[in-house]
């Protein structure tokens with residue numbers, strides 16, 4: 001087994017990570033809790049039944065220790081969890097019986113008989129994940145610790161609507177599953193990221209500006225019906241934040257803002273060691289903070305003066321195109337002549353090659369973004385800001401100007417140890433994050449209770 005994406009994460013795993021609304025998705029798959037009904041497709045495993053609260057607490061603690069640390073011996077578990085030796089042994093027996101943990105290699109001896117290491121069975125099942133962008137689809141199959149077994153990306157417009165887009169996602173899922181040999185265990189969950197606001201409990205997009213036809217579309221129900229497995233949906237920015245936090249540059253930080261600058265602008269927030277989605281799931285929608293009082297700046301959300309309308313990818317492309325048409329930048333003019341339009345990427349490339357007009361466009365966007373982030377820093381006091389998304393990938397000018405504005409405009413105490421870094425996961429951030437989202441939900445306390453009751457992830 002290769003190294004785990006999530007094993008090194010110091011992320012806390014607590015019952016707070018679990019969203020009650022999501023229980024429906026797991027319950028729909030397992031049958032009603034406490035019904036004692038055998039799991040679909042097989043008899044109930046021996047000894048299976050609801051665990052008393054205290055036993056479940058111990059079991060969750062032990063499983064998550066083994067899961068996040070990759071491997072531990074029984075005595076290490078006793079030392080780390082403060083649980084009694086007999087309780088640890090009993091819970092481990094249950095986890096082995098249900099196929100979630102196995103005995104691995106013999107660990108280093110401390111004098112007596114060398115201890116057996118306990119390993120999380122990341123190959124007890126697999127996950128299907130998709131990251132839908134405004135102009136692309138990324139799909140992947142991962143293990144239960146987020147390792148990517150297969151990945152495929154292709155250009156696709158989200159504006160073709162949910163039917164065509166999700167049909168294509170399902171085709172790609174099925175192709176990918178067929179191509180992986182051997183495919184570990186059975187399918188345990190599906191995770192989907194979309195480029196718009198999502199009500200996390202229902203898994204439905206809510207009035208997404210760049211996703212015509214997707215408003216309240218039942219993404220979860222559609223995939224649950226097809227695959228008979230729990231399905232989780234979130235917006236692309238939360239997923240990016242989870243990916244960076246579990247497996248990227250934000251590992252080990254408890255308070256992080258992950259800003260995505262792409263076609264739109266949005267932030268994912270890790271607060272006190274958990275993803276903060278807010279009351280309805282719209283936390284971090286910073287692209288629609290008003291930054292100018294100019295009636296001519298109309299945002300696609302219908303409001304005036306939004307950050308996104310001035311500093312998002314489309315705005316940068318428009319500013320570049322205007323400069324090209326007015327003859328202020330020969331480089332951007334060349335891009336316009338060649339493609340018939342100028343994109344944010346062209347502006348980034350021109351800036352990288354020293355074009356002063358392109359540099360100025362990026363700098364004014366960076367100042368607006370930096371001012372917004374300075375307010376966020378004063379309000380939220382993160383230890384790390386991660387800048388990701390297509391626009392952020394190009395030139396250093398943008399990051400440097402954002403950084404300078406944040407330091408200039410924030411309070412000294414809030415910036416004393418503040419790090420500002422580029423996203424580290426590149427093109428895989430979305431699928432890694434979507435996998436982390438599913439894993440967080442599947443291994444939350446309440447969910448583990450349900451799985452155990454039904455015989456474990458692999459016991460069916």
Ligand SMILES: [Zn+2]
Nearest residue numbers: 288299301306
């Ligand atoms: Zn707006």
